[in-house]
Amino acid sequence: MTTNNAQLVFLQVFLEEVAEVLQSVETALLALEKNQFEDESLNAVFRAMHTIKGAAAAFGYTPVVNFTHRVETLMDAVRSGQMVLTPALIKTLFECCDHIAHMIEVITDDDALLNTDLQHTGEILLARLYSASPIPTNDQNAIQPLIESPPIYTRYLDLLALPVHEQVDCFGDLLVSIGALTPAELAQAVQTQRNSLATRTTDCAISTQQLGEIRVEPSSVKANVLENTMKTQENVRAKRQEETRVIRVDAQRLGHLIDLVGELVTSSAAIRVMVKRAGIDNMTEVVDGVDYLVSEIRDNALQLRMVAIGESLSRFRRVVRDVSQELGKSIELIITGGETELDKTVVEKITDPLTHLIRNAVDHGIEMPAIRQAAGKLTTGTIHLNAYHDSGHIVIEINDDGAGLDAALIRAKAELKGLIKPEDVLTHEEILRLIFAPGLSTKDQATNLSGRGVGMDVVRRNIEALRGTVELESQFGIGTKITIILPLTLAIIEGFLVGAGRDQYVIPLSQVAECVEMNVNETRKHRGEHYINLRGEVLPFIRLTDLFENADSTRTANQRESLVVVRFGHHKMGLVVDTLLGELQTVIKPLGKLFERLRGVAGATILGTGDIALILDVAELATISHSNVVIKNSS
Amino acid sequence: MGQLVASKPTSQMVHGEVSDEVTQYLTFSVADERLAMSINAVKEIIETPQVTRVPMTPDYIRGVINLRGSVVPVIDLGARLGRGSLVLTKRSCIVLVEVQVGDDSHVLGMLVDEVKNILDIPPEDVKLPPEFGSEIRTDFIEAMGRVDDVFVIILSVDHVLSVQELAALRHFTEDTTLSNSSE
Numbered sequence: 062m063t064t065n066n067a068q069l070v071f072l073q074v075f076l077e078e079v080a081e082v083l084q085s086v087e088t089a090l091l092a093l094e095k096n097q098f099e100d101e102s103l104n105a106v107f108r109a110m111h112t113i114k115g116a117a118a119a120f121g122y123t124p125v126v127n128f129t130h131r132v133e134t135l136m137d138a139v140r141s142g143q144m145v146l147t148p149a150l151i152k153t154l155f156e157c158c159d160h161i162a163h164m165i166e167v168i169t170d171d172d173a174l175l176n177t178d179l180q181h182t183g184e185i186l187l188a189r190l191y192s193a194s195p196i197p198t199n200d201q202n203a204i205q206p207l208i209e210s211p212p213i214y215t216r217y218l219d220l221l222a223l224p225v226h227e228q229v230d231c232f233g234d235l236l237v238s239i240g241a242l243t244p245a246e247l248a249q250a251v252q253t254q255r256n257s258l259a260t261r262t263t264d265c266a267i268s269t270q271q272l273g274e275i276r277v278e279p280s281s282v283k284a285n286v287l288e289n290t291m292k293t294q295e296n297v298r299a300k301r302q303e304e305t306r307v308i309r310v311d312a313q314r315l316g317h318l319i320d321l322v323g324e325l326v327t328s329s330a331a332i333r334v335m336v337k338r339a340g341i342d343n344m345t346e347v348v349d350g351v352d353y354l355v356s357e358i359r360d361n362a363l364q365l366r367m368v369a370i371g372e373s374l375s376r377f378r379r380v381v382r383d384v385s386q387e388l389g390k391s392i393e394l395i396i397t398g399g400e401t402e403l404d405k406t407v408v409e410k411i412t413d414p415l416t417h418l419i420r421n422a423v424d425h426g427i428e429m430p431a432i433r434q435a436a437g438k439l440t441t442g443t444i445h446l447n448a449y450h451d452s453g454h455i456v457i458e459i460n461d462d463g464a465g466l467d468a469a470l471i472r473a474k475a476e477l478k479g480l481i482k483p484e485d486v487l488t489h490e491e492i493l494r495l496i497f498a499p500g501l502s503t504k505d506q507a508t509n510l511s512g513r514g515v516g517m518d519v520v521r522r523n524i525e526a527l528r529g530t531v532e533l534e535s536q537f538g539i540g541t542k543i544t545i546i547l548p549l550t551l552a553i554i555e556g557f558l559v560g561a562g563r564d565q566y567v568i569p570l571s572q573v574a575e576c577v578e579m580n581v582n583e584t585r586k587h588r589g590e591h592y593i594n595l596r597g598e599v600l601p602f603i604r605l606t607d608l609f610e611n612a613d614s615t616r617t618a619n620q621r622e623s624l625v626v627v628r629f630g631h632h633k634m635g636l637v638v639d640t641l642l643g644e645l646q647t648v649i650k651p652l653g654k655l656f657e658r659l660r661g662v663a664g665a666t667i668l669g670t671g672d673i674a675l676i677l678d679v680a681e682l683a684t685i686s687h688s689n690v691v692i693k694n695s696s
Numbered sequence: 697m698g699q700l701v702a703s704k705p706t707s708q709m710v711h712g713e714v715s716d717e718v719t720q721y722l723t724f725s726v727a728d729e730r731l732a733m734s735i736n737a738v739k740e741i742i743e744t745p746q747v748t749r750v751p752m753t754p755d756y757i758r759g760v761i762n763l764r765g766s767v768v769p770v771i772d773l774g775a776r777l778g779r780g781s782l783v784l785t786k787r788s789c790i791v792l793v794e795v796q797v798g799d800d801s802h803v804l805g806m807l808v809d810e811v812k813n814i815l816d817i818p819p820e821d822v823k824l825p826p827e828f829g830s831e832i833r834t835d836f837i838e839a840m841g842r843v844d845d846v847f848v849i850i851l852s853v854d855h856v857l858s859v860q861e862l863a864a865l866r867h868f869t870e871d872t873t874l875s876n877s878s879e
Contacts (some may be wrong), residue, residue: 231814564751608752609752651769656863661751667762671746674748685752
């Protein structure tokens with residue numbers, strides 16, 4: 062096959078499709094582990110293998126075709142009750158999945174595909190698959206690197222079930238290869254087909270149908286066989302049509318669209334400002350209409366990039382299954398909130414840290430069944446993955462009912478490493494947080510603490526790179542709960558504009574709980590930090606002009622200030638500002654590389670007036686303010 | 697000159713190519729000093745618009761501006777060269793420069809007191825920078841250019857606007873207060 066651009070595009074689609082299909086195989090296998098007679102899952106595995114085989118055949122990836130074909134044949138035997146699905150067989154099928162993924166990975170490299178190691182692995186897997194099985198003999202001797210010919214009739218059906226239009230050419234070739242036609246007959250048929258079709262239609266179904274009909278005339282293919290194949294084709298096409306309700310779009314194009322929508326939001330805000338300034342009353346209605354439409358477009362455009370987190374969470378079932386089997390533990394993974402949506406880019410970046418945390422929970426959190434029993438717990442441990450939205454953020458919780466963290470042990474170890482001094486007074490939470498310190502993550506297999514710390518600093522850094530936070534709760538002997546809070550990092554958010562000193566700032570509206578008038582009489586200062594009595598509740602607050610050192614000198618001391626109460630995670634805080642300027646839609650513009658180490662500012666936005674306002678990161682502001690106070694206190 | 701061309705056409709050609717690319721310099725003044733930089737890096741020169749201050753940044757970061765819908769950082773060249781923050785006047789300008797950071801290019805603005813003109817400085821009048829004796833950090837100086845028997849400092853844009861260095865933001869430097877008082 063020649064390599065050209067069109068093929069590369071198809072290849073990309075192929076790779077994505079295979080990855081998706083393999084994912085569905087894993088899900089089905091996991092279900093089969095629970096109930097080996099579940100027809101739907103059996104069919105799913107069978108279909109998946111078939112799909113991969115078909116797609117691979119279209120590209121001429123013979124090793125993949127051979128391998129998947131054998132797996133498919135086996136699944137067919139299982140489906141028809143010729144074979145029993147044993148746990149060992151399921152395990153091998155999991156490995157087959159991995160093997161296919163591996164073959165697909167190296168698919169673009171022709172040499173690697175023919176790599177004998179890879180082929181060897183495949184053959185070993187196949188041998189294991191077939192070792193326990195009373196599979197028809199004509200299949201058993203077919204371990205050959207070419208497209209072999211197990212029941213010709215099924216092969217024929219398989220071929221026709223491939224609805225990819227590139228397949229049209231292959232169709233004929235394959236009819237020849239399975240012996241239904243001779244090359245001469247094929248040439249004749251193709252010629253007839255060409256003559257009858259002035260222009261070659263892209264619809265493969267029509268053209269293949271034509272080919273089929275033409276074949277009937279010389280009657281070298283049995284009519285009833287054709288009828289069956291037609292039916293299969295119809296079914297597959299119906300399925301295809303269902304699938305096309307989902308359209309794959311290049312992420313870059315989507316990004317561009319969202320950028321443009323962002324510009325539109327800014328322009329629409331500018332028009333509003335202009336119209337207001339010019340005092341054209343009868344324009345207001347039109348502007349309102351445009352505003353409404355723009356906000357609808359914005360919401361829809363952003364929705365395009367949102368994906369449910371469930372798919373990426375359910376891949377952890379495999380992780381939990383593999384690791385727990387390896388360790389001889391019995392663990393159940395419960396996933397809730399899979400429908401929670403967030404930006405695709407965030408989903409991709411959160412997978413690694415999550416995998417690490419879940420491995421930790423399986424490896425070091427959940428105890429061996431015997432120990433659990435002795436501790437009076439259920440022998441099966443539970444890991445609960447939960448996701449939900451909370452004030453503009455997504456929260457992901459990993460909850461296990463395992464051994465928990467031993468605070469005393471962590472402390473001892475941290476002292477040993479010199480992270481803390483023996484005389485330091487630390488709260489329970491502060492001690493637990495020590496596991497995020499890089500120094501503590503060195504391996505020491507002697508304690509059950511080990512591993513819990515391994516890479517935890519990396520996890521924390523990954524999450525902080527997404528401007529998220531990670532919180533930790535644990536009780537020794539009862540369990541551990543890790544909470545990850547991430548921003549949705551959308552390109553556009555609802556903002557609340559405030560003025561402080563000479564500048565204007567945007568606070569994400571989702572984090573604003575309420576705005577009240579600042580009452581200086583209700584404030585207290587304790588160890589450098591400010592607190593206010595808000596209806597009987599003690600609320601820490603920051604005066605933005607103090608933090609940013611940008612107080613407006615023209616401002617008189619007795620001018621009124623406002624207190625904006627903001628929420629982040631489980632915390633609440635007050636921000637004291639000079640003026641409240643109202644809600645607005647803000648397009649987040651990144652500040653760029655120059656400011657990547659600047660904390661407290663999430664980005665910038667261009668206001669309708671053309672001025673720039675900075676978007677505040679409330680949680681970081683709290684941290685900065687706190688650390689300033691600590692520095693001041695210590696000096 | 698004509699004779700030179702006639703006698704050594706090849707060397708003249710090479711010379712000509714080089715002079716086209718290298719010998720044009722933009723000159724501007726910062727804190728009453730005349731400075732130059734290669735014209736190649738300059739993208740555009742604009743009047744100073746409203747600059748939005750970014751809190752908790754060193755004084756050499758003047759803030760950000762809205763350049764046709766993009767947010768562009770502005771470096772105060774006076775502060776960057778150790779001459780104190782510049783005071784805005786009618787003649788203040790922002791020179792927009794494109795700098796490479798890894799594979800990406802970034803646009804940065806450089807606030808200067810006044811843009812003078814574009815000069816042709818022939819390569820023979822471009823000398824190595826002095827190793828000491830300048831008030832400006834030596835790595836900021838790419839070369840010295842002789843213009844009318846006076847030497848003008850030619851800035852090394854890569855060093856003056858090194859994003860890696862500029863991004864090493866120190867919070868609450870003593871300079872921050874200085875920049876506030878001067879505005």
